[in-house]
Amino acid sequence: MSWDTFQDRLPRTYSPSDIEFVRRAHERAEKAHDDQKRKSGEPYITHPEEVAGILADLRLDAATVAAALLHDVAEDTVIAVSVLEEEFGPEVGLLVNGVTKFKVVQDKAVMETLPLGRRDVGTESLRKLFLAMGKDVRVVFIKLADRLHNMRTLQFMPNESQRRIARETLDIYAPLADRLGIYRIKWELEDLAFKFLDPDTYEDISRALAQHQDEREAFIQRMSDMLRDELSKSGIQATIKSRPKHIYSIYRKMVRKGVKLVEQIYDRQGVRLIVPEVGD
Numbered sequence: 001m002s003w004d005t006f007q008d009r010l011p012r013t014y015s016p017s018d019i020e021f022v023r024r025a026h027e028r029a030e031k032a033h034d035d036q037k038r039k040s041g042e043p044y045i046t047h048p049e050e051v052a053g054i055l056a057d058l059r060l061d062a063a064t065v066a067a068a069l070l071h072d073v074a075e076d077t078v079i080a081v082s083v084l085e086e087e088f089g090p091e092v093g094l095l096v097n098g099v100t101k102f103k104v105v106q107d108k109a110v111m112e113t114l115p116l117g118r119r120d121v122g123t124e125s126l127r128k129l130f131l132a133m134g135k136d137v138r139v140v141f142i143k144l145a146d147r148l149h150n151m152r153t154l155q156f157m158p159n160e161s162q163r164r165i166a167r168e169t170l171d172i173y174a175p176l177a178d179r180l181g182i183y184r185i186k187w188e189l190e191d192l193a194f195k196f197l198d199p200d201t202y203e204d205i206s207r208a209l210a211q212h213q214d215e216r217e218a219f220i221q222r223m224s225d226m227l228r229d230e231l232s233k234s235g236i237q238a239t240i241k242s243r244p245k246h247i248y249s250i251y252r253k254m255v256r257k258g259v260k261l262v263e264q265i266y267d268r269q270g271v272r273l274i275v276p277e278v279g280d
Contacts, residue, residue, distance in 0.1 A: 098139035
């Protein structure tokens with residue numbers, strides 16, 4: 001990805017100095033990973049670009065996006081964190097160093113092992129992981145974005161690694177995203193992990209949802225229009241958002257209810273109303 005293409009993903013709120021700071025980080029990462037390839041055969045720089053892009057989409061600050069671009073430089077090249085700190089300042093150095101420490105603690109975390117569909121992370125494990133953030137929670141944002149892109153490209157890993165990484169994602173990363181309130185990342189991590197841990201069930205649910213997608217979307221549109229009209233009559237300004245329930249969420253609900261067919265789960269779509277005041 002060229003700098004011009006990557007730059008288009010940066011938040012519009014960034015100042016010219018922010019953009020220049022991120023540009024320097026992009027250039028440094030590109031040079032550092034110049035001769036490296038991913039398992040897919042793509043240039044390695046595509047990974048930090050996507051990690052940083054995910055965080056830019058979430059509108060995180062320039063230091064976080066720059067650190068995301070540089071997050072593998074210290075670990076996978078001869079360039080030390082101290083060098084990055086000299087070039088980009090202590091804030092970026094702290095974040096890059098924190099990402100490396102996070103991985104060490106994550107590898108040592110002791111997890112409760114529960115059946116798929118009832119899996120959760122032990123309190124002690126989460127405590128250790130949060131302590132690994134050190135002084136800055138943005139370390140975990142970078143690690144979540146890192147894991148999300150790795151999950152999006154997990155098909156290039158060996159089968160055994162796919163299952164191990166998917167289970168780790170379901171056990172550690174999705175609950176962390178949930179605790180931090182980053183639900184769009186949580187839902188995608190869960191679905192991707194589920195896809196590799198139980199591909200047959202994943203495909204069954206996905207196929208069943210696709211069969212009636214147009215019908216569900218039309219219903220949600222009617223519902224949203226009706227709500228918008230009624231709110232307008234009451235003088236309430238609201239943002240109305242709709243979304244399909246994600247596949248892993250439906251699977252867990254099927255397990256809880258003891259049903260075998262997706263059609264037996266009725267709340268497969270959600271509508272969210274966001275209003276200015278609680279009283280609204």
